[in-house]
Amino acid sequence: MTRFLLRRILGAIPLVLGIATIVFFVLNLAPGDPVSFFTSPAVTPEVLEQMRRNLGLDQPVHVRYWRWMTSMLQGDFGVSFARNQPVREIIADILPNTLILSVAAMFLAFVGGVVVGVLQAIRQNRFVDSALSVIALFFYSMPSFWLALMLILIFSLGARNLWGWPIWFPASGMTSVDYPFMSPGAQLRDRVMHLVLPSFSLALVLAAGIARYTRGSMLEVIRQDYIRTARAKGLSERRVVLKHALRNALIPVITLFGLSLPFLFSGAVLIETVFAWPGMGRLVYGAITQRDYPVVMAGAFMFGVIVILGNLLADILYSFVDPRIRYD
Amino acid sequence: MPPGVRPTDRPVLAVLVPGLPQLLRGRIASGGFALLLWIFFVVVVVVRWDRVSGAIAAGFDHQVALATLILGMALVWGWSLRDALRTEPEPRVGRSQWTLATRAFRKNRVAVLGLMAVTLFYLTALLTPFLAPFDPTQQGSLVAERMLPPSGEHLMGTDQFARDVLSRVLYGARVSLSIGFVAAGIAITIGTLLGAISGFVGGKVDDMIMRFVDMVISFPRLVLLITIIALFEPSIFLIITVLGLTQWPQSTRIVRGEVLSLREREFVQAGKALGYSAPRMILRHVIPNTLAPVIVAATLGIGDTIVLEAGLSFLGLGIQPPTPSWGTMVADGRADLLGGWWMSTFPGLAIVFVVLSFNLAGDGLRDALDPRLRSG
Numbered sequence: 001m002t003r004f005l006l007r008r009i010l011g012a013i014p015l016v017l018g019i020a021t022i023v024f025f026v027l028n029l030a031p032g033d034p035v036s037f038f039t040s041p042a043v044t045p046e047v048l049e050q051m052r053r054n055l056g057l058d059q060p061v062h063v064r065y066w067r068w069m070t071s072m073l074q075g076d077f078g079v080s081f082a083r084n085q086p087v088r089e090i091i092a093d094i095l096p097n098t099l100i101l102s103v104a105a106m107f108l109a110f111v112g113g114v115v116v117g118v119l120q121a122i123r124q125n126r127f128v129d130s131a132l133s134v135i136a137l138f139f140y141s142m143p144s145f146w147l148a149l150m151l152i153l154i155f156s157l158g159a160r161n162l163w164g165w166p167i168w169f170p171a172s173g174m175t176s177v178d179y180p181f182m183s184p185g186a187q188l189r190d191r192v193m194h195l196v197l198p199s200f201s202l203a204l205v206l207a208a209g210i211a212r213y214t215r216g217s218m219l220e221v222i223r224q225d226y227i228r229t230a231r232a233k234g235l236s237e238r239r240v241v242l243k244h245a246l247r248n249a250l251i252p253v254i255t256l257f258g259l260s261l262p263f264l265f266s267g268a269v270l271i272e273t274v275f276a277w278p279g280m281g282r283l284v285y286g287a288i289t290q291r292d293y294p295v296v297m298a299g300a301f302m303f304g305v306i307v308i309l310g311n312l313l314a315d316i317l318y319s320f321v322d323p324r325i326r327y328d
Numbered sequence: 329m330p331p332g333v334r335p336t337d338r339p340v341l342a343v344l345v346p347g348l349p350q351l352l353r354g355r356i357a358s359g360g361f362a363l364l365l366w367i368f369f370v371v372v373v374v375v376r377w378d379r380v381s382g383a384i385a386a387g388f389d390h391q392v393a394l395a396t397l398i399l400g401m402a403l404v405w406g407w408s409l410r411d412a413l414r415t416e417p418e419p420r421v422g423r424s425q426w427t428l429a430t431r432a433f434r435k436n437r438v439a440v441l442g443l444m445a446v447t448l449f450y451l452t453a454l455l456t457p458f459l460a461p462f463d464p465t466q467q468g469s470l471v472a473e474r475m476l477p478p479s480g481e482h483l484m485g486t487d488q489f490a491r492d493v494l495s496r497v498l499y500g501a502r503v504s505l506s507i508g509f510v511a512a513g514i515a516i517t518i519g520t521l522l523g524a525i526s527g528f529v530g531g532k533v534d535d536m537i538m539r540f541v542d543m544v545i546s547f548p549r550l551v552l553l554i555t556i557i558a559l560f561e562p563s564i565f566l567i568i569t570v571l572g573l574t575q576w577p578q579s580t581r582i583v584r585g586e587v588l589s590l591r592e593r594e595f596v597q598a599g600k601a602l603g604y605s606a607p608r609m610i611l612r613h614v615i616p617n618t619l620a621p622v623i624v625a626a627t628l629g630i631g632d633t634i635v636l637e638a639g640l641s642f643l644g645l646g647i648q649p650p651t652p653s654w655g656t657m658v659a660d661g662r663a664d665l666l667g668g669w670w671m672s673t674f675p676g677l678a679i680v681f682v683v684l685s686f687n688l689a690g691d692g693l694r695d696a697l698d699p700r701l702r703s704g
Contacts, residue, residue, distance in 0.1 A: 018543045026555060137691075141683035143635045145642050146658050146676035149665060153673075157666040266550035270639050274662075284551055285643065288558040300551060307546040 008315060012308045017069075019304035023297050024068060028061055055081065072301070078294035082287070087298045090283070095302065097174060098279035101272070102264055104195055105202035109260075113207040114246075114253065117214025121249075122241055124219060132211070140208035145270040148201035152274075155197060169196045172276045198275045202267050206260055213256055218249040251322050258314035261307045346408030357434070361444050362404050365451075369401045376458045389457045396454040429620075432696035439692015445685035453501040462492035464499040465650045475668045485670035487660060493670060496652040497678050503653045504682065507568050507637050508630040514572025516579050516626045520618065523583025524610045528591060538584070541577040549574050550639060557645045567646055571633050579625050586618040620697040627690035631683040638679050654679050 052058050056067065071078065077087035116136065120129045139147075152171040159168035170176065174194050175187075182190060221227065222245055230244045231237075269281035276282075280299055287295035341349045346366045350359030373380055383394035433439060452459065461483075473490040476482055484493035526537040544552075556570050590596060591614075599609050640646035641655025649656060654675040661672025 142680050143638050149672050262548045265548035269550050303548050
């Protein structure tokens, strides 16, 4: 087991370095000057030249690449051009926000997707199955940012201003303006309320895909002999489905966990923009438009690392729950 | 009456109303669709006669639309007439894989519906200059016609600049549909070639290509896209190229898997024994046998690409104004979501329905092209 883990972790290292290298060269070989962000009639060309020297931009590409790699491996991502603040601090502030959103969305997507998929599988080719299939495919075909706007329109703006529903959800930010003055209980409630719409917008599209996958996997398992045996033993249908079938049907679903991470982060860029959620996606997008290279490189690198770690976790979980996979 | 001629054939009816004889004979899908297309074309010609007749002088868009109209009518008419005049029963011999797949696909009603919807969307996009009630970039009176809710005159309302939303949605279809198609084309070309090389050559080349694929796949695609696009000037060519260049890894994996299983087959061994060169083996013998899953991946990939392009435009990095694009229109509606709900809702619905029909068609194709999933 230890050897398996070690080998998998060692295998992930070149992948991480490769991603960092690609990000570096895409940004550094493309046209565009980061210092142009500061260009204005009040700034003389000499000052810009000095800035370039201070930022190390006068060095040839291979020197900059070496410097960046070595300092990054020591945990130093440099200083943001635009904010004049160490990138590590910025990311340490903002990464938890994205993780909260992603974990909530993942949880909703997997629970919802698996429940729908199982419901479809046990009612195969009946009305429930086809109705849920159509609904799932409908959500699967939906751009998440549009879904987010529609959810805001209905559950935030409409609920509050048009129909006067007793519950409406805030559509912007992570907390309300008066958050610091709330009691701890109210603070928690405020945070959860702010999380509802963004996490649902991210989760619904993902859940639709997971439901499709779970249905297929479940149908394959239900045809197996041991399920017939379980039924023949006189076990209740509930027990057969939940205990014997579902457990085995979930094994291939685990791989989706790793595969859906890049998709989730792509969605996070849009969803964080729509909901003004101060997360990594919005940070990287803002940094790209400002040509704040250290932030872009560090952010892209972090995304890559999280995806690879997620895949690693999925692989380990997989080998854990499926005894047919050997560790060596 | 000579043997073989079906008594229900009505060639005269087929000349007048294509699709109707087939429909009367109980072929709901093909007959109904042909009839629907025919009615669509005729209505366009009658209602928009002024635009159709003046199309040649009205510029490239109108000429393309006119060509589409003429070609479409000729195809529907020709198909119906040939079908109605056919005296031999359908040939029963020579069932290739493709014939079998076509039959399996036809049995899947939802998939057929999806394919018909895709056809209709492309026709609509091509015929837009005749269909759109207003000029998509023409601003109306900012006082009287700004942000009107949907009504008889403006079916989907008007936006902040008093432009007709329906016309903009129709023109936006051209951007989305052409981008999806071309980007998928680029992606499957690169993906198939690299996948075939990777699987066929093996060894170090295979390792290198697959490591690269792993890296590109484990990267959030939208982040990669905005990084590249932000560094250059956004233009439709850049967006198509970049979308295509970031989509190939999926098809590379699929093709490589197929090639690995093909490599040990007898026909490949025979080719090697005959001394065929590697490029000839790959291009002439290996790739044609991997086409089925690639077509499925491409169809499903078009849907993904349309959603991604809309996302880029939503962020302001896609198609630049004033060219209408669905993503940009959804973003425009954000400014006053409650007061102008129609501005975001309708372009978004257009995305959903187009992507949905591609996904339905793709699912059906997968079931039809995979012999293991084929039933009867």
